[in-house]
Amino acid sequence: MDLKSELKELIIRELKLKNVVAEDIEDQGPLFGSESKLGLDSLDAVELVVVVQKKFGVDIGDRNTANVAFASIDALADYITKNRPGS
C-alpha cells in the first residue's frame, strides 16, 4: 500500500471516522476546518500527532511546520517522507 492510502486508512481508524472510506478522502483537500470534507476539528490533531509519531517516528507540531504538514494528505505524505528517520 502506498503511503497516502496508508495514511487515509490510519486516519479513518484512529479518528474513528464513520461512513468514510479511504477512497472518499481527496489527496489535495484540506484535512481540517470548515473547508474540509473530512471535517476534522482541532482536537483530532492530538490523535494525528500521536499516530504519525508512533507509526513513522515523525514529529509534527512545531508551530512553523504543523500547518504545512497538516494541509492535506499530499502534504502529510510529503512531510513524512522527507522527515522519516534515515531518510
Added chain:
Amino acid sequence: MKDGTAGERVLIVVPVFNNESSVSGVLAGVAALGLPVLVVDDGSTDGSPAALDAFPVHRIRFPENRGKGLAIRRALSWAEERGFSHIITLDADGQHSPGDIPRLLDKIREAPEAVIIGKRDFGRGVPGGSRFGRRWSNLWIRIASGVSTPDSQSGFRAYPVRPLSRLKYLGSRYEFEVEVLVRAVWAGLPLEWVDVSVRYFPPAERVSHFRPLKDNARISWIYTLLVLRRMIPFRRRSAPPGSSPSDSYGNRAGHAVFRWVIGKLGVRPAYGVLVPVIAYYVLFRPSAVRAAAPYLRRRFPGRGGLRMLWPAYRHYFAFGQCLIDQAATNILGREGLRIDFPDADALRELSEEGRGLVLVVSHVGVWHSALSTLDYLKRPVYLNWRRERHSQSMGLTDFRKTGVEVRVISPDGFLGGIPELSLALTHGRIVAVMGDRGHGSSAVRSEVFLGAPAGFPILPYHLAFSTNSDLVVFLTARTGPRRIFLRAAVWRMTEAQRELGKDRVCRELLRWYVGELERHVRDHPFMWYNFHGIWMREEDIPRQGRGVES
C-alpha cells in the same frame, strides 16, 4: 450656518454658571466670528439666562448646577447629533479672548484629529492657587498618560467631537478637563497647543467657580482612579478598538507608578490604595458587580441586590491583592514569597518519571506566581494561554524573573496550538492548559458547577488520554500578603483506564476537575477570577465534537 473651516464644522461652546457680568462680553466677541454657538447654562441662579436672550445662540439649561464637566459632555453629544466635527470651549468669565479663536481654527485645520489646548501665557497677576493647580494637574497627566502638558487646566480648547463623545468619563466638574486629556491620549488622539492670551481679574471682579482645594482634590482623586483603572481588567469601555499604542503607554506608565510604590514600600500600602478604589467600582460601576455576579450568585445563593455588594467588594478586593502580589513577585522576585505546597514531593515524584504531564490550571489566586514556583521540577512548562493586553502590561506574562521556564503556546495559533501541545506531551513534557475557560474552537462540555450547568473545555483530558499522559489539577489561593497555597491533585493514567475509552475517561476527568474546583472555591470563595462567564443554558451548549460523544 457658516462653517469655520473648509472641511470641519465647528461649534463654539460656552458653559455658563452665574457669569451675569461677563457672559455678554464673551458672547459679543464670539458673535463677531459668525460661528454657531451653544451656551450650556449650568444652573445659573443670577441674571445670566436673561443676559443670553440678546444673542442668537443655541441653549441648553441644567435645572441645577451639575458641573462644567457635565456641561461639556452634554455639549459634545449635542454637537455629535448635529454633525459638528469640533467644538471649541471657552469660559464665560471673560478670561479667554474670543479673538484667539481663529488660532484654534487654524490648528484644527492642521490637526483635525487632535485635542487642541489654548496654552495660557501667564505673566504676573495670576493667582498662586491657580499656578499650583496647573502644576499639580500637569504632573498627574504625565503620570497617567506619559505626556507632558504645558497647561492642562486651560478651558480654552478645541475637541474633535466624534472620538471624544464615544469615550466614557468619570468627572463631572473641573476634573473632567484633566480627565479628558488622559482619555484622549489613551485613545490615541494627539494633543496640540496654541498660545492664547489670558486675562485674570482682581479677586473682587473675578467670577470663577474653581475652588482650589476642593477641585484639586477632585482632580487627584480622579487620577488615582484612572491610574488604578489600568490595573483592574474590567471590561474595557473607554477606548475604541484599534487605539492601542498610546493606550498601552498610559497603561505602562500607570503600572510603573504602582510598581514603584510596591518596590519602595511593600505590598501593604498598595492594598490600602485598593480600599477606596474597589469601593468606588462596586458602588458606582454596575458593570463591575455584574461581571462578578454570575459566580457570586451561585457561590452565595440567596443573596441579591444590595446584599451582593459586600461579596462583590471582597471578591474584587481579593483580586486586587492577588494582582499586587503578582506585581511584587515581578519586582522583588521570589524573595519574601511564602509558599505552602504540601503536595510538592508527590508532584516531584510524578514528574521524575518523565511521562507527559497535563497540568490543569484555573483562574484562581495568583496562578501565574503559582506556576512559576514549579521551577523546582527543573522542567520547562508549555503553557496554552492567550496573553491578554492588560495582563501583559501588568507584567503577568513575565515569568523570567521567577525561575521556571514557561513556553507560551497561543490558542490563536494553528489548530489552537494543539499539535504543538500534543507533540510536547509525547516527548514527556509538562503542558499547562486552562481548565475553566475554553479558547475559541476547542470543544466545550457541560458539567454542573455550583449547582448550574457550565461549559468547560475538554482539551486537557483529551490531551492526557490520547498522549497517555498523567493529569494534575493545579490549584492555588492567596492566603496572606505574598503568601500562596498550592494544591496538586494527581490522576495517573493507567492501561485499565484507557480501556474504558476516551469519551468515558474524558468525562470522568472533567467531572473530577470540576469537583476539585468546586471544593477549592468552597474553601477560598474569593479566589476564583473567571469573569468571562462559563455558565450556560442547555440550548447554548455547542454540539459536542465527535471525539467527545459517548
